[in-house]
Amino acid sequence: MAASMDEAEDDLSMMDTAIVVYTENAQKMRLFLEEDRYWDSCRRLQKLEGNVIAIPVETSISLAINRVSTNEDAKMLQYGGKILKSGHYRDLPCHLVSVSLPLSKKQLAVSPHQRLVDVLRGRFEELDIPFPGELREEIPAVWEKHEDLVLLPQLSFRSSVWQRCLNLWPLVARALGGQRLARKGRIKQDEFRSPRVELLLGNDGWVEHRDNGIRYTYDVTHCMFSVGNITEKMRVAHFDCRGETVVDLYAGIGYFTLPYLVYAKAAVVHACEWNPDAVMALKKNLVLNGVQDRCIVHQGDNKKVCPRGVADRVNLGLIPASEEGWPVACAALKPQSGGVLHIHGNVTSRTTMRTKETMPRRTQSHELVAQECGKSSSGERTASDVSLSPAGLRTANPSHPTGDSKNDLKPHEGAVDEGTQQEAEQSFGSTTSVDTDLQPKDYWRSWAQSTARKIQELLAEIQGGRWTTEVTHVEHVKSYAPHVDHIVADIRCLPLEPNPAAV
Numbered sequence: 001m002a003a004s005m006d007e008a009e010d011d012l013s014m015m016d017t018a019i020v021v022y023t024e025n026a027q028k029m030r031l032f033l034e035e036d037r038y039w040d041s042c043r044r045l046q047k048l049e050g051n052v053i054a055i056p057v058e059t060s061i062s063l064a065i066n067r068v069s070t071n072e073d074a075k076m077l078q079y080g081g082k083i084l085k086s087g088h089y090r091d092l093p094c095h096l097v098s099v100s101l102p103l104s105k106k107q108l109a110v111s112p113h114q115r116l117v118d119v120l121r122g123r124f125e126e127l128d129i130p131f132p133g134e135l136r137e138e139i140p141a142v143w144e145k146h147e148d149l150v151l152l153p154q155l156s157f158r159s160s161v162w163q164r165c166l167n168l169w170p171l172v173a174r175a176l177g178g179q180r181l182a183r184k185g186r187i188k189q190d191e192f193r194s195p196r197v198e199l200l201l202g203n204d205g206w207v208e209h210r211d212n213g214i215r216y217t218y219d220v221t222h223c224m225f226s227v228g229n230i231t232e233k234m235r236v237a238h239f240d241c242r243g244e245t246v247v248d249l250y251a252g253i254g255y256f257t258l259p260y261l262v263y264a265k266a267a268v269v270h271a272c273e274w275n276p277d278a279v280m281a282l283k284k285n286l287v288l289n290g291v292q293d294r295c296i297v298h299q300g301d302n303k304k305v306c307p308r309g310v311a312d313r314v315n316l317g318l319i320p321a322s323e324e325g326w327p328v329a330c331a332a333l334k335p336q337s338g339g340v341l342h343i344h345g346n347v348t349s350r351t352t353m354r355t356k357e358t359m360p361r362r363t364q365s366h367e368l369v370a371q372e373c374g375k376s377s378s379g380e381r382t383a384s385d386v387s388l389s390p391a392g393l394r395t396a397n398p399s400h401p402t403g404d405s406k407n408d409l410k411p412h413e414g415a416v417d418e419g420t421q422q423e424a425e426q427s428f429g430s431t432t433s434v435d436t437d438l439q440p441k442d443y444w445r446s447w448a449q450s451t452a453r454k455i456q457e458l459l460a461e462i463q464g465g466r467w468t469t470e471v472t473h474v475e476h477v478k479s480y481a482p483h484v485d486h487i488v489a490d491i492r493c494l495p496l497e498p499n500p501a502a503v
Helices: 002-013 023-035 059-064 072-076 112-126 133-138 160-164 168-175 230-237 257-262 276-288 323-332 361-372 440-462
Strands: 016-022 046-048 052-056 083-089 092-099 144-146 149-152 180-184 197-201 206-211 214-219 245-248 268-273 295-299 313-316 339-348 386-388 393-395 466-481 484-497
Touching: 016 023, 016 059, 023 052, 023 092, 059 083, 112 168, 133 160, 149 168, 168 180, 168 197, 214 257, 214 276, 230 257, 230 466, 245 257, 257 268, 257 276, 268 276, 276 295, 313 323, 323 339, 323 440, 339 440, 339 466, 440 466, 440 484
Parallel strands: 149 180, 245 268, 245 313, 268 295, 313 339, 386 466, 393 466
Antiparallel strands: 016 052, 016 092, 046 052, 083 092, 144 149, 180 197, 206 214, 339 484, 466 484
């Protein structure tokens, strides 16, 4: 019972105090209230059903309303909400009520942060408590808004002095335009790296987010939504996966599973996820988007639950590295026809000092990349079945999403051909005594080729027979720091000599 009473008090504190009068008495009542300093200028009047208007007032007016139990005039006022008191104010019949009223134009012009400061200062003055100005830095200047839920930064309102403010959380939520309130904490050091979010006001943390036309729902107290990989989700949405079976090794709440189903039109997606909270959200999202019949959810460690020999395409959307999932992805590919792996990773390109005197800068860069790509510096092919598509690198650009057809990965608009990398080869023919690092794009290619070579070895070990791997595309998703980039390598894997014993 105590919990329900607290919820009822919170609901009331989210409302405004107002006087309800007949429409014809509204102007006169407003003048009376302004004269007596009961008028709340932060809110606007609102016409209600029937011939009545709600006028915002300070809560202290309650004592000034003369309660008359036999007052027929007040009883005739039609109001369907909760009435706190009925009677007269300056001989005008009225109800004192709790109702939600819109902000005044003046208040709308004030920044939400300043509005929050003003509201808190006013509440402390009402309670005759000194306002803790020294804790001003704990009043957030930024926050996240998820529908009607406001998510505060980790250090907001941490000091105990704030708890002296009656109904603090409803006040904060209302000032910031929300009805629910939560506060971030440190990421939990569990195997799921779950968010530690404290729900301060409201019954639950479930919110809905629409991303590229796809609906995602999740509980902010258990799951996070990643907005930083929107370009990659858009690229996936432009794939042609009709008739394909896709495996999503790290499905989460459906970041990539849903684009594969909704836009790429995959025949079926096997979604692997070990976090039970994310699985719950994923299943809800499949239903929300009407694609639950084409998705099989495998809950648990993908090393144990991922199906083998079924995939035309495997998505490995885990950063900073997905290397633990590479053997699982190789086992998931169809043994007779192979498929495509989309491997995510964070690639670091640091500046180093090199001392190859009189060597052209382009020659040094070409030599290092050639070594990673399985070539000698003379350009001759070494013993390897790993290749790099000549136009397979692109920096993320949301306006030019890239994809592949089912049968052919084609060059994409914005692709950079090795022969036209002017920015990396401006010093061709010149000599230098000190050479800095390769261009970042060279490191991306190098990482992709190294990854493809390791995948080739894993395929031979896991699937049997001989395999060829080709880097058909390298996608730059985003930069985390000057020398750290989120990259996706598309690697086509084809069996040259399928293992007859393969399933």
